[in-house]
Structures are given as C-alpha cells and as structure tokens.
Amino acid sequence: MGVKPDIRVQQEDFDIRKEIDLMSGGKSDIGAVVTFTGLCRDEKGALEALELEHYPGMAESEMRRIAEEACERWPLDAVTAIHRYGRIAPGENIVLVIAASRHRQAAFDGAAFLMDFMKSRAPFWKREIKIDGSTGSWVDARDTDEDAMKRWQ
Amino acid sequence: MIKLVYFAWIRERIGKSEETIDLPDGVVTVSDLIDHLRTRGEEYALALETPEVIHVAINQEHSQHGDALGDAREVALFPPMTGG
Numbered sequence: 001m002g003v004k005p006d007i008r009v010q011q012e013d014f015d016i017r018k019e020i021d022l023m024s025g026g027k028s029d030i031g032a033v034v035t036f037t038g039l040c041r042d043e044k045g046a047l048e049a050l051e052l053e054h055y056p057g058m059a060e061s062e063m064r065r066i067a068e069e070a071c072e073r074w075p076l077d078a079v080t081a082i083h084r085y086g087r088i089a090p091g092e093n094i095v096l097v098i099a100a101s102r103h104r105q106a107a108f109d110g111a112a113f114l115m116d117f118m119k120s121r122a123p124f125w126k127r128e129i130k131i132d133g134s135t136g137s138w139v140d141a142r143d144t145d146e147d148a149m150k151r152w153q
Numbered sequence: 154m155i156k157l158v159y160f161a162w163i164r165e166r167i168g169k170s171e172e173t174i175d176l177p178d179g180v181v182t183v184s185d186l187i188d189h190l191r192t193r194g195e196e197y198a199l200a201l202e203t204p205e206v207i208h209v210a211i212n213q214e215h216s217q218h219g220d221a222l223g224d225a226r227e228v229a230l231f232p233p234m235t236g237g
Contacts, residue, residue, distance in 0.1 A: 038237050052236070053161055055229060058213035083236060095237050115237060121215065123229075124236025125161035138162050141233030 005067035005079040009059045011086040014096050023078040023100060030077050032107040036097045036115050042090035048129045050139075052085040052094070055123035059083065066117040070099070073113065074106040081114060083124060116148040155222070157190075159200075160231035163207070166200035176222070183209045184218040186228065201230070208233060 006023065008014075016035055024030050040050050067079045080098040088094055095118065099110035120141070128136030158171040180189050187204050190197045201207060209216045210229040222228065 054236070055158070055160055055210070055213070055231070058210055058229070061213055062215075119237035120234060122236050123160065123210070123231060123234055125232065126235045127161070138232070139235045141235050145237075 003071045003076055003078060005064060005071065005081065007060055007063045007067060007080075008082045009054060009056075009063070010082065010084060013084070013093055014082050016096060016098075019080050019082070019096060019098055023080050023098060027077065029102060030100045031102045032104040033098060033100045034107040034111040036095075036111050037093055038095035038115075040088045040090050040092050040094055046131055047090055047136075048131045048133065049087045049089045050094075051087055051127045051129055053125045053127070054083070054085045058123050059085075062122050063118060066114060066121060069117075070110045070113050074099075074101065074110045075103065076101050076106060076110045079110065079114070081118065083118070083122065085124065087129070113152055116145075116152065119145045120149045155225060156227045158227060158229045160229065162232055163200045163230050167196050181221055182218065183211070183216060183220050183222065183228070186222060187218070187230070190230075206232060 016037060020033055024033065063081050063083065067081055070076060070079060076099055078100040082096040084094055097111050097114045099107045101107040126139040130136045154173050155176055156171060156173050159167050164170050177189060180186055187201055187207060191201050208231050211220065211225045212227055
C-alpha cells in the first residue's frame, strides 16, 4: 500500500490535466484514471455565485480520512481530492476527485465513494448569492446525498 | 473552558463564529451542551431550535449527540454539510 492521498482545500481553481499528470507522472503501472469534477450550476439564471464556507483544518482532515478509507477498500494507486471555498460563479469548478488504479472498476468505485462521502461528511456549506446582489438562502442538504453515502455501508 | 465554533446558518443566527465558555457542572454530553446553549439567549434558542439537525464535531471529528465531551478543546456546531 502506502498510497498517500493528495488532499487540498483552496480558493484557487484547479486544472484537471495538470492534476492527472502530477499523480501519474513517472508511474507506469496505472491502468485506469477516473476523474469527477463538480461545477457550480446556475439555476434558471438567478444565481450570481455560490459562497462556499468551510471548517479550516477539519475539512482537510475529513477529506483525508475518507480518501484513506477508499485506499483500504480498493487497490488504488493514487488519489487526489481538491475542494474549493469562497465565491464560485456558475460554470466554475468546485470539487475534483481523481482515483487511479491498475483496474478500471476500482478506479470508478473509489472515485464514487470519495464523492458520496465528501458530499455528506466533509465540512463545507454553500450559500446562494443572487444575480441582484442579494444574499440568498443556504443550500439544503438532500436526503439523496445521505442515501448515496449509505449504499457503501 | 471550552472553545465553541459555529458554521453556516448556525453561525449567522448566533451572531458569532466562535467563543470560549466555562462548562457548568452537569454538562457532560454534546446533548447537554446544546441544551445549555439554548438557555443563553434568543439567538441561541433560534439557532438550535431543532437539535436533531445539528451536527457536532469534537476536536474536529464527527461526533454523536450522546457522546461525552470529555476534555474536548474544541466543539463545532454546524448544519448538514452541502459541499461537493
């Protein structure tokens, strides 16, 4: 084993291609790379941006715990998880998960597991900022997100 | 003394992001702490009016309402997470 997940919580955007190169650079035994990118989605043109709040320290440690559990469940060769915070406009990136493995199914499952757990366990909260500049409501957690996590238990 | 930190709409309703308080005798579990905080004023009562939706982390690890606070240094209260 000895996979060390690359975990980052940052304001800056990320570049998927660069992140894949970074994780697979120099390795010739990876057969599959699965990436998931979560974007800020505009709802009917009413959204100026999302403001993402996080719990500094715990956000990173919780993402690391989730990534380490994924590495125990599947034969992953590398894992990257990046979550942004701050103001994020529609169409911009919010989150990136990359799981690499010798095997396709392990990479798919590892990436899905990471996202399902991050959505319900990593301490981040979203609030809407409306196009007229007013502060909208906090985004509600969805039961389907909780269900998605439970399918792995 | 224990450091309390609040996030998202709990932080907004209470009106501060963190504070340090003395724990009264008899406040042993997370649930006791939430009950105690609700007596501290209207803003706390409003923020914590539905305790069952409040998530708690002790020393930055997810915890249950029945868990003992022990010698916790930092307890966070926050709504269900909506990242990703």
